[in-house]
Amino acid sequence: MSQLSNSNPFIGPSGKKPTCMEMLQFILDNDASEEQKAYFKQHxxxxxxxxxxxxxxxxxxxxxxxxxxxxxxxxxLVDKIREQITQKLS
Ligand SMILES: [Zn+2]
Known part of the structure; x- marks a missing residue:
């Protein structure tokens, strides 16, 4: 049951489905709408x-x-720290 896949608010006019990273970036940059935030929380x-x-x-x-x-x-600064930690994790 994935009724979400049809109503992904991150899908732009081009119809391209965003990757996880793209969605995450959007949220972290605070560019996301309330709808997108709610969707991402569920995701x-x-x-x-x-x-x-x-x-x-x-x-x-x-x-x-x-x-x-x-x-x-x-x-x-956040970017730098995140980069370092992600490198260590992977
Ligand atoms: Zn994801």
Missing amino acids: MDSCMPCFKSYELDMSIRQLIKSKCCGGEAPED
């Missing part, structure tokens, strides 16, 4: 790689937030 329940990457990214952000100046984490 994470059944997709371990997405779940793990998302969790990883969120914990990096939390860590930076709590450790340095209490402000928002700079994007490039």
